Each structure stands twice: as structure tokens, then as C-alpha cells.
Amino acid sequence: MSERLGMVTSGSLEKGIEVRLDGAVSVEDMAVGRYVTIEGNKRRFFGMIRDVSLGVTDPLITASPPDLTDPLMAQVLAGTATFGLLHVAPYLTIGGDAESLLEGPQPVKTVPSHFSLVNLASQEDIELVFGGEDEKRFFIGNPLDMETKICLNLPEFVKRSNGIFGKSGTGKTFLTRILLIGLLQKSAAVNLIFDMHNEYGWSGTSESGRPVKALKQLFPSRVAVFTLDEENSRRRGVNTDFVVKIGYGEIEPEDISLLRQTLNLTEPAVEAVYQLRRRFGKGWLQSAVDLKETEESAELLKEMSIHESTFQNLQRGLATIQRLPFMVSSAPDNAVKRILSYLDQGINVVLEFGRYTDITAYILVANLLSRRIHSQYRERTERSMGENATPPTPLVITIEEAHRFLNPEIASNTIFGTIAREMRKYNVSLLVIDQRPSGIDPEVMSQMGTKITCLLDNERDVDAVLAGASGKSALKAVLARLEAKQQALIFGHALPMPIVVRTREYGSPQSYRDFGDNREERKQQTQQDIEELWD
Amino acid sequence: MIEAGTTGFTAQCYELYALPPLGSLVKTGHIYGIVCLATTSSLEPGRKPIARGKDEASEEDIYRSSPQLSKLLKSEFQSLIVGYREDGRLCHYLPPEPARIHSFVYACPAEEMREFSRSLDFLNLLLNTPVPVPAEELVSACLRRMSRAQEDPDAFLVAAGKELAARLSGEFQLLKSILGRLK
Numbered sequence: 001m002s003e004r005l006g007m008v009t010s011g012s013l014e015k016g017i018e019v020r021l022d023g024a025v026s027v028e029d030m031a032v033g034r035y036v037t038i039e040g041n042k043r044r045f046f047g048m049i050r051d052v053s054l055g056v057t058d059p060l061i062t063a064s065p066p067d068l069t070d071p072l073m074a075q076v077l078a079g080t081a082t083f084g085l086l087h088v089a090p091y092l093t094i095g096g097d098a099e100s101l102l103e104g105p106q107p108v109k110t111v112p113s114h115f116s117l118v119n120l121a122s123q124e125d126i127e128l129v130f131g132g133e134d135e136k137r138f139f140i141g142n143p144l145d146m147e148t149k150i151c152l153n154l155p156e157f158v159k160r161s162n163g164i165f166g167k168s169g170t171g172k173t174f175l176t177r178i179l180l181i182g183l184l185q186k187s188a189a190v191n192l193i194f195d196m197h198n199e200y201g202w203s204g205t206s207e208s209g210r211p212v213k214a215l216k217q218l219f220p221s222r223v224a225v226f227t228l229d230e231e232n233s234r235r236r237g238v239n240t241d242f243v244v245k246i247g248y249g250e251i252e253p254e255d256i257s258l259l260r261q262t263l264n265l266t267e268p269a270v271e272a273v274y275q276l277r278r279r280f281g282k283g284w285l286q287s288a289v290d291l292k293e294t295e296e297s298a299e300l301l302k303e304m305s306i307h308e309s310t311f312q313n314l315q316r317g318l319a320t321i322q323r324l325p326f327m328v329s330s331a332p333d334n335a336v337k338r339i340l341s342y343l344d345q346g347i348n349v350v351l352e353f354g355r356y357t358d359i360t361a362y363i364l365v366a367n368l369l370s371r372r373i374h375s376q377y378r379e380r381t382e383r384s385m386g387e388n389a390t391p392p393t394p395l396v397i398t399i400e401e402a403h404r405f406l407n408p409e410i411a412s413n414t415i416f417g418t419i420a421r422e423m424r425k426y427n428v429s430l431l432v433i434d435q436r437p438s439g440i441d442p443e444v445m446s447q448m449g450t451k452i453t454c455l456l457d458n459e460r461d462v463d464a465v466l467a468g469a470s471g472k473s474a475l476k477a478v479l480a481r482l483e484a485k486q487q488a489l490i491f492g493h494a495l496p497m498p499i500v501v502r503t504r505e506y507g508s509p510q511s512y513r514d515f516g517d518n519r520e521e522r523k524q525q526t527q528q529d530i531e532e533l534w535d
Numbered sequence: 536m537i538e539a540g541t542t543g544f545t546a547q548c549y550e551l552y553a554l555p556p557l558g559s560l561v562k563t564g565h566i567y568g569i570v571c572l573a574t575t576s577s578l579e580p581g582r583k584p585i586a587r588g589k590d591e592a593s594e595e596d597i598y599r600s601s602p603q604l605s606k607l608l609k610s611e612f613q614s615l616i617v618g619y620r621e622d623g624r625l626c627h628y629l630p631p632e633p634a635r636i637h638s639f640v641y642a643c644p645a646e647e648m649r650e651f652s653r654s655l656d657f658l659n660l661l662l663n664t665p666v667p668v669p670a671e672e673l674v675s676a677c678l679r680r681m682s683r684a685q686e687d688p689d690a691f692l693v694a695a696g697k698e699l700a701a702r703l704s705g706e707f708q709l710l711k712s713i714l715g716r717l718k
Contacts, residue, residue, distance in 0.1 A: 023697065057704035066711055072689075073714050076696030081707060 003120040005030075005086065008038060011111050016050060016474060019086040019118045023079015027052055033144055033478045033489075033500035035121035036088055040112035043095045046105060046121065046129055046497065050474035051087035088118070089474035091497035092129060105129050105496050123148045129496055138182035141488070141501030150490075150501050152450075154182055157494040158189040158396050160449025161420045161430040165437045165465050170454035171486055173199050174206075174506050176433055177214060179452075180398070184219055184348060189394040191348040191431075192339065192373065194366040196357055196400045201225040201350035202238040212507040215350060224342045226335070228326045228365065229354020242338050244351065246368065247331035248285040251321070253277045255368050258405075258414055262360045263317035272306040272314055279304060286329060289318050324361050336372040343373075343395060359404055367405065370397055371415040378426045394427045402432040403439030411441035420444040438464040449493035455482040469498070536563055536640060537611070539633040542664050544568060546640040548610040551575065557668075558676030560643040560651060561614055563634045565621065567643070567651060568614030569677050571666045575610045584608065614640075615664055615673075617657040627656035645684040652681045652691070655698040662702060671709055674699070675716030682717075692717055 005025050011017030017038070021027060030052045038045040056062055061081055068074040090112075092105035105128070126148040133139045137151035164179070166172045177200060183189055193200050202216050202225060216223040216239070224241040227233040233240045253273040256263075260270050273284075279300075280287040291297045291311075301311055321327060342349050351369070353362060377392055384391040399405060399416060411417035419428050421444065432448070434440060438460035446468050456462050462479055466472045469491055475498055479489050482500065491498035505511045538545035544563065548554055554573045555561055561568050577584055584607075588597040598604055619630035643651070651657075661674055678695050682688040696714055703710040 057700075058707040060707045064708075064711075066714075070714070070718070072692055072696060072717060073711075075693045076700055076714055080697045080700030081704065081710065 005036060005118045005120055006084075007118060008112050008114060008116045010114075011088075011090075013090070013108070013111050016471075017047065017088045017090055017111055019088055020055070021079065021084035021086060023083070025079075025084065027054065027084035030084070030086060031144060032481055035126060035143065035499075036086070037119050037121050037125050038088070038090070038112045039117045039119070040093075041116070043093045043112075045090050045108060045112050045116075046092040046094075046125065047088040047090040047108075048474065048478070048498065049086050050089045050471075050477050053085045053087065055083050055085045057081050057083075086118070087474075089471045091471070094128075126150070130499070136186055138179075138186045139504060140178065140182065140490070141503040144487075144500055144502065150499055152179075152182065152490070153494050154186045155188065157450055158183065158394055158429055160493050161432065161444075161447060162450045162452070162492075162494075163402070163432040163434065163437070163445070163448045163465075164452045164454075165434055165456060165461070166454025166488070167435050167456055167458075167461075170484055171488070171503060172433055172435070172454055173197075173204065174486075175452060175454065175488060175503055176200070176398070176431070177204065177212075178504060178506055179431070180215060180348075181218065183396060184215065184222060189396045189429075190343045190346055191350075191396050191398060192343065192370075193348070193350045193398040194362065194369075194400065195350050195352050195398075196362050198232075198236070198238075198352045198354065200398075201352050202233075202236065206507055210507065213512055215348065218512060219348075222346070223348045223350060225350050225352060226339065227352040227354055228356055228361070229352070232354030233352055238352070240352070241342075242333075242335070244335040244365070245326055245328045245331045245333070246335065246365065248322070248327065248329055249282040250331065250368060251285050251364075252368075252371075254371070254413060255364055256317070258363055258367055258410055259317070259321075259360060260410075262363060262404075263320055264313075265317045266310060266313050268307065268310045269314040269317065272304070272310055275304045275306065285318060285322070289315060289322055291315075320360065321364065324356065324364075326356065326361075326365075336369060336376070339369065340373060340376055343393065346393060359401065362401065363404055366399055367414055367416070370419070373397075374415050374419060374426065374428055377428050381426045392427055394429070396429055396431050398431040398433065400433045402434040403436045406432070406440045406444045408441040408443075411444050417441065417444060420447050437461050440464065442467060450490065450495065451492050452488050452490045453479060454488045455479075455484050471498070536634055536636050536638045539636055541616070541629060541633050542660075543571070543613055543615045544634050544640075545611055545613045548612070551605045551608055551610050554610050554612050555642050556676075556680065558673060558678075558680050560617075560648050560677075560681070561640050562643055562647075563638045563640040566616055566619045566630050566634050568616050568640075569657075569661060569673070570612050571615045571673050572668060573610070573612040575608060578607050578609050582607070613667070615661065615666060617660050618651070625651060625654070627654050628660065648681055648684040649686075652684070655695055658695070658698055658702060662699075671712045671716060675713050678713075678717055 006019050006021040009018050009020045032049050034049045036047050066073050090108040093108050094105050126143060130150050131137050133149055133151050136153055136155050138154050139149040140152050141150055143150055164172055164176055180191055183191055195201055200214050203211050203214050206212050216225050225238055226242045226244050227240045228244050230243045256273045257270045276288050277284045339349050380392045405414050405416045419430050445464060451465055453465050462476060466475050469475055478500060486503050488503060489500050536544055537547050555570045557570055559570050561570060591597050616629055618627040662670055666673055682691045685691040700710055
């Protein structure tokens with residue numbers, strides 16, 4: 001099954017292994033990102049091709065190139081005087097003895113001996129490393145040029161915060177949708193998705209404009225769609241479960257400080273917010289907006305030592321918030337409570353933003369809700385620790401445009417920065433979707449367990465994503481050569497080694513069937529079988 | 536056999552001009568050689584042949600009118616030792632002792648040539664022993680002859696070429712000229 005490629009000629013653990021290709025193997029058939037196995041004397045190694053180059057034994061040959069129209073010359077030179085070289089980054093090893101076979105692949109700590117044979121990894125090899133599809137593992141895509149299923153260990157995946165990156169149009173949304181379905185099926189976690197572009201709840205559109213089903217259509221009983229924009233949702237024919245309204249009283253000074261950049265507020269204006277909150281209590285926003293330019297109010301501001309121009313600046317910003325249609329003076333129902341009650345039942349919540357795709361609304365709402373939910377989770381987890389009770393269901397919060405929340409300036413203030421840093425202490429983790437990973441605080445990036453990245457072409461973005469990954473330079477070469485669509489590099493906590501996958505298909509009736517929750521069906525089938533047995 | 540050494544031997548032909556071709560495989564006793572140089576000259580070193588046949592119509596006529604010529608001239612060839620047979624096994628390296636004077640030298644039949652060329656290790660001796668002809672000429676002549684004895688001459692040439700490429704890794708020009716002469 002496995003195809004012999006060549007043999008190891010030199011290498012180091014750090015710089016990778018050089019493999020000289022056999023004459024019969026064409027360099028043109030090789031591709032970066034492919035897997036190879038190296039048969040060492042005592043153990044097998046798994047590695048990934050990170051570069052392919054051409055070599056000659058005699059530099060003169062390049063100075064006076066031979067006449068390759070002569071078939072004999074061409075055949076003789078291939079693999080002898082001229083040859084292909086593979087640069088392989090080793091990742092895993094399996095020892096030859098029974099014990100290590102049981103242990104499975106281990107991270108590589110040495111290199112194979114000289115002239116070890118190198119084969120193209122077979123389907124079995126890949127399965128051995130990544131494991132087949134099972135209760136915990138979710139089929140996410142195929143490796144390049146192979147039909148093997150690459151599976152992610154999702155319970156392991158949700159133990160950390162994770163990121164999906166890639167420039168726009170590379171299939172981030174599709175990938176996220178697939179991953180969310182996986183989380184729905186195979187992990188004990190529930191999802192809260194802040195769906196900025198209304199793509200995950202009911203239906204989304206493919207790049208070609210074709211509508212595709214989203215979570216609620218596939219798993220009607222396990223997904224609830226919340227909306228901020230009822231009218232828009234209704235127009236799109238979405239069956240919503242709850243309309244989210246936010247009362248002025250729910251806005252905290254922290255929310256405003258997060259919006260400093262988007263609302264164009266000055267530093268003192270943000271400071272003033274805290275003072276206003278102290279002064280007016282819960283109704284501070286309304287009071288602040290209502291404050292007219294009277295002598296009385298001037299007195300008041302003076303008392304709080306807020307400069308007039310600062311206050312005007314603040315008022316303008318607050319007015320922007322107030323204009324958001326989902327803001328009401330007092331909310332009829334508590335959105336946080338509603339979301340939590342759904343999450344507690346194991347129902348995933350998608351919050352659609354409808355027409356309010358404006359970043360102010362997104363940051364405000366996502367932050368506001370997440371903070372409250374997180375504090376609830378925190379309380380419950382702590383209580384469960386104290387009383388030895390079951391902790392709350394793990395929660396994965398999905399946010400888009402993450403660099404707006406997690407940029408170095410505000411990451412420390414937002415709840416998302418906190419969640420990303422404290423990892424899963426309180427059973428809450430993040431799924432970050434972003435196209436400008438360089439805009440995300442490096443500290444947050446470094447805490448991400450598994451990173452899934454589609455094509456990125458900005459040098460800084462690439463560096464940001466790969467920061468801290470072992471074999472960074474190797475991955476860089478691979479990442480830069482991903483195809484613009486349907487291909488992603490996955491590496492980190494949930495996988496034993498980095499891999500490039502062609503993401504599984506989404507959007508066809510067959511794919512929906514594959515994804516669909518067939519547990520019910522199975523149950524019915526069993527019931528039927530039992531009945532037939534008694535007949 | 537009129538002269539024998541560790542690396543080669545010289546033999547004289549019974550018939551004038553009955554020389555084996557350059558690069559052909561010959562054997563004497565259990566020793567194998569590759570013909571690397573052939574000469575035809577006067578029997579006595581002091582007596583040089585003179586130009587004849589001014590009035591003759593053809594070359595044959597010269598020999599017919601002067602029959603003593605074939606007795607006064609001799610044809611000799613030098614061979615490079617490329618291996619020997621020991622206990623039925625072919626060894627592609629130098630024999631422990633040289634051949635003996637007056638032993639007979641035979642041209643090898645195609646069958647034996649095929650057997651001998653199953654291993655290409657003899658190329659090493661061919662390339663590394665100083666010979667009076669350019670190495671590329673000798674090697675290419677030898678491989679050309681051997682390929683003719685093979686069932687698949689092209690595959691043999693490619694295999695031999697690869698062997699050469701490995702041995703001549705730093706001498707691309709030499710490799711190129713050998714390969715150029717294999718056609």
C-alpha cells in the first residue's frame with residue numbers, strides 16, 4: 001500500500017530531515033503538507049513534507065545542462081546525478097515494541113538513523129495517528145490526495161479556547177458551521193453563538209449564492225435561535241425562539257470602555273462613565289443622556305469633575321447606543337436568564353443580529369451577555385466545587401471579528417480576554433473566528449488550544465497564528481500554499497500533529513444526511529426491531 | 536598470452552588482424568579481461584614496415600604478392616583485468632595471481648557476457664585503472680558491446696548509466712561523454 005519515496009540522508013530534529021528521492025519518484029508528484037512515514041531501525045516516524053527541492057551531485061551539471069532530449073541521458077540522470085530532495089518535519093514516533101504500540105504515537109524526540117526508508121503515509125498510517133470516527137471524534141475533512149477521514153477529538157477540543165482563522169472567502173464560515181455541528185453531536189458542550197451575519201442559525205449562503213441549511217434546520221430540537229432584529233428574522237422566514245431586548249439599565253461602564261474606539265470616545269469620557277454610574281446607579285445611561293445643558297447640570301458635572309466637552313463627547317456616544325433599535329428603557333424579559341435556561345437544557349443558542357451588523361452593536365451585545373453568562377457560570381462552578389455538585393455543562397462561546405474584542409488594548413478589559421486566559425476553569429471556552437489574527441492580543445493567541453487556519457497571506461497574520469507552534473517555519477511554508485478554498489491547516493491541542501485537510505463537503509442533501517442527528521432514527525429502528533421480535 | 540600482470544595482460548593473435556574488438560570481454564583461464572588496446576606491428580622492433588603497393592590495385596593484392604608479410608607482422612591486444620571466477624563464483628575485482636604466459640585467451644560468448652554483466656561492479660576497475668585509451672572510449676565501447684548481449688539492451692544501458700552516475704558524481708563531463716557514446 002505504502003509507496004517508497006526515498007531514504008533519509010541527513011537531518012536534525014530542529015531543522016527537519018532531508019530525504020533523497022528515488023530515481024523513479026518524480027518531485028512533481030510531491031506536495032508540501034503530505035505525510036510520510038520513516039522506517040527507522042527501532043521505531044517509525046511520522047512527518048510532514050514541508051519543502052521540496054532539487055539537488056545535483058556535481059555543480060558543473062547546472063553550469064552545462066545535459067541534453068535531456070536524449071532519453072538515455074534523461075533516464076540515467078534522474079535520481080543519480082540529479083535528484084529530488086524532500087524536507088520532512090518529523091512530528092510523531094511509534095516504537096516497535098508492543099508496549100509503545102499500545103501507547104500510540106508519541107511526540108518525536110529524535111531523528112531516524114541514516115538511510116532509513118521513507119514511504120508515503122498510507123491510509124492506515126493516517127488512521128493510526130488521527131483515529132477513526134467514533135463517539136468522540138468528529139470527521140472534519142480529508143487529508144490532501146487521500147480519502148481517509150481526519151477526525152477531531154471534540155471533547156478534547158472544547159477543553160481550551162480555539163480559533164478559526166483565514167482571510168475572507170476562504171471558507172471560515174463553512175468550516176465553523178461544520179465544527180459547530182460536530183460540537184453539537186459529539187461533545188458534552190453547549191454553544192452560544194453570536195451570529196453577526198445570520199449564517200449559523202437557520203440558513204446561510206454559499207459563496208455561489210446558493211442557500212445552505214444551518215444548525216436549526218438540521219437539529220430543530222437542539223438549537224434555539226434568538227434574534228435582536230425580529231423583523232429581519234421574520235422576513236428571512238426564520239423561526240425564532242426569543243427576541244432579545246436590552247434595557248438601558250443593563251449597560252455597565254465596562255461595556256462603554258470596550259466601545260471606546262468604535263464610539264470614538266476620549267479617555268476622560270470613559271472615566272466619566274464610571275463616575276456617572278456611581279452617582280446615578282443603574283439608571284445612569286438614561287440619566288446621562290437626559291442631562292440637559294442647564295446650570296444645574298453644569299453644577300453637577302463640576303461636582304463630579306467632568307469637563308463639559310468630555311461630557312458632550314460621551315453624550316454623543318451614548319446616544320449612538322440608545323439609537324440601537326434593540327435597546328429599550330427597560331427590557332420586558334431577561335435575555336441572560338433565557339439564554340441560560342436554554343443552555344442548561346443542553347440546547348444551543350444562536351443569537352442573530354439581523355440588520356445590526358454594525359460592530360458597535362455586536363461588541364456591546366456579545367460582551368454584555370457573555371459577561372453575565374460567564375459570571376453565572378463562575379458562580380455555579382464555584383458552588384459545585386464547594387458542594388461537590390455537578391458543574392454546569394461546558395459552554396463554548398463563538399465570536400466573530402474577534403480582533404475587535406481581543407486586540408491588545410482592550411483584551412484585558414473584555415470578558416473574552418478573561419475567558420481566553422483562564423481557559424476552562426469555569427467551564428466556558430471560546431471559539432474565535434477572525435480574519436486578522438495579528439490584531440488579537442498575543443497573550444490570548446498563545447492560550448488557544450487548537451487553531452484551524454485557512455489561507456492567510458498577510459505575513460503578520462501568519463506569524464500571529466503560528467506563534468509558539470513547534471516547527472513554525474515548516475508550518476509557514478504549508479500555510480502559505482493552502483488553496484484558497486476548502487483547505488485548512490489544523491494544529492494544536494486536539495490533534496497529535498498538524499494536518500492540512502480538505503474540509504468535508506457541506507451543502508448537498510447527502511451531506512445534511514451525514515451530519516444529521518440520526519440518534520432518533522436509530523432509537524426508532526431499535527424499537528421496531530424489538531416489536532418485530534415479539535410478533 | 537605473451538605478457539601478464541596484476542591489472543592486465545597482453546596476448547598475440549594467431550592470425551594477423553584477428554583481433555577482438557575494443558571493449559569486448561575475453562578470458563584466459565579463470566581470469567576475465569576487457570580489450571583496451573590493440574596493435575599490429577612488425578615482429579622485430581628494429582624493422583619497420585615500409586610503404587608498399589604502389590603498383591597494386593588493392594590492399595589484398597599487396598599481401599598476395601608478398602606472402603611473407605603475414606609472417607613478419609604481428610597483431611597484439613592488451614586487456615584490462617576486470618574479474619575472475621573462483622569456485623564457480625564470479626568476482627568483479629582483481630585476481631590474487633596474474634595469468635600465465637602462453638595460456639590461451641578466448642573471446643567470451645554472449646551467454647557468458649550476460650552472466651558477467653549481471654553485476655556492474657567491474658566498472659570500477661574499468662574507470663580507475665590507467666589505460667592507454669581515454670576512459671570514456673573504453674567504458675562506452677564495453678557497455679555498447681555488453682548491451683548487445685542483453686535481452687533488454689536499453690534497460691541495461693540505463694542501469695549501467697546510473698551506476699556510472701553514482702561513481703562519477705563529481706565528474707559530470709566524463710559521465711556526459713560516456714553517455715553520449717552509448718547510443
